[in-house]
Amino acid sequence: MAGIELDYNDITQIFRENLKIENLVKTIQSIFLNSRYSSKIDYKPYFQRNYVWDDEKATYFIESILLGTEIPPLVLFQTKRANEVIDGRQRYETIQRFLNDRLILKEEGLRSLKALAGKRYSLLDEEIKESFENTRLRILQFSVVNEPSLSEEKEDKIKKEIFRRYNSGIMSLQKEEIERAAYIHDTLSNHFYKCINCDGDLFSDLVSLFLPKSKMKAQKRDKINVLLTRIRTLLTLPRVPISSYAHGSSKPDIIRKYYYIFVYNDSPDETLYKFKEVIKVLKQIQTELRKQKHFLSESSLFYEVVFWALYLIPLEKFNKNEIFSFCNCIANAENISYFWDGIDADNNSIKMIFEPTGSHYYKCKRQIAPTFDLAGA
Incomplete structure (x- = not known):
């Protein structure tokens, strides 16, 4: 050569x-x-x-x-x-x-x-x-x-x-290409891929919620591969002990391990249905935050956190009133003291919490952080 x-x-x-x-x-x-x-x-x-x-x-x-x-x-x-x-x-x-x-x-x-x-x-x-x-x-x-x-x-x-x-x-290789190879025979991933590829509205919603800005000019197929990596993480995280994830040296390996233990054998149809229901609520939250011109309306990290919370609660209780109330709380988060009780952060800055770079694991001052009832906020 x-x-x-x-x-x-x-x-x-x-x-x-x-x-x-x-x-x-x-x-x-x-x-x-x-x-x-x-x-x-x-x-x-x-x-x-x-x-x-x-x-x-x-x-x-x-x-x-x-x-x-x-x-x-x-x-x-x-x-x-x-x-x-x-x-x-x-x-x-x-x-x-x-x-x-x-x-x-x-x-x-x-x-x-x-x-x-x-x-x-x-x-x-x-x-x-x-x-x-x-x-x-x-x-x-x-x-x-x-x-x-x-x-x-x-x-x-x-x-x-x-x-x-x-x-x-x-x-x-791109991280997502390695991921795609690792899950190429995964029934659940393939089911999600086909649905996202065929459902233009779902694809558009996922792009606006979770796709990094650096991938916006990518081909549709590549965008879906990036989104699938996020989706597997979203489906798996609610079942991972938070301390294991926060302190683990290789987060992709942790996700892969728990994905195959807890998610891999789930019904593709049922998993997709629940996932889409959560996405509907996230889009309503995004719409409301955009009306308020809040910077979190474009934060994929924020929507990942909210997805995790919504996945753990009965969605039928989360109606439009709760969505409006929740968005108001987010807009005024820095002035709501119990949001910050037990959080070991330098100051009550929601921008710092959802800064798209660096570490986002804030240790609690107590052994158990106070519980925030998202549906009742």
């Missing part, structure tokens, strides 16, 4: 706003044995090094697949002509060589499946071949969207830059 240009100023904007990353999961069969798909894959673009794995290393990789070992994703870049392999040529070509009987499994490369030594793919038992073909591989597919003026020169730079970053270990 010595020929890579050093000036990437002309594609910086594309990386920020027009580079789309899709997380796909496909079986080996659907990638390699489907001629319609495989014919569009260019696994040896000019900037890739040649195939360099010896048969021992290739054998060890094939054995890893057969044993169910986690395989790094193939990284593709979609052009008008093909899907070019940006990262994973050695893995891709090894699988292809094995399926085409061009690789004989070497005893030196086998650590556990010694009985397969000396065999080609066509000589394997049907059960083993079926297991191999049904193995799922992750694919990270890059493409440039909404950029009609993209020239071949710029496209070439983008491919090289992705290649350079991956091979230097500095190409990081």
Whole structure:
């Protein structure tokens, strides 16, 4: 890659706003044995090094697949002509060589499946071949969207830059892309995704309540992935001990742990119905606060906190009068003393409490903080 240009100023904007990353999961069969798909894959673009794995290393990789070992994703870049392999040529070509009987499994490369030594793919038992073909591989597919003026020169730079970053270990995925991969087979997440994607009003409400400003120009699919990460947190937090969450070193790991314990097996229809009912109340609160031109009307952190509270109370008790009363209390929060009783904050500043940066866990001066009855406020 010595020929890579050093000036990437002309594609910086594309990386920020027009580079789309899709997380796909496909079986080996659907990638390699489907001629319609495989014919569009260019696994040896000019900037890739040649195939360099010896048969021992290739054998060890094939054995890893057969044993169910986690395989790094193939990284593709979609052009008008093909899907070019940006990262994973050695893995891709090894699988292809094995399926085409061009690789004989070497005893030196086998650590556990010694009985397969000396065999080609066509000589394997049907059960083993079926297991191999049904193995799922992750694919990270890059493409440039909404950029009609993209020239071949710029496209070439983008491919090289992705290649350079991956091979230097500095190409990081968006947090939401990692989340999406982690929950790709989650029935509840998929149910929410379909509903949000089809229900324009719900999508619009969630964007106004929870989507960060930095994501407002993202593609709809990417926005939904960001929202799904928030939604899983919202559904899980009411069931997490607050001290565990506040003091935990990895909040995503805490959410994931409790999500699979308490939320994962919940009825998708019932969970979605309750979620939408809470969102309706949040939108009413937002409307009222906007009338008052209160800064919290645009605070996603504020709505996350209120969601947590509303999820724990009977919503039928929270009528329009309560909403109006609640919003008035929020508007005058700094002058309501019992809001601050036991809260270890420097001053009674609601702006400080909902500041969008920094830590928001305020310790109580007593062991148990006073209870605030939201519905009765």
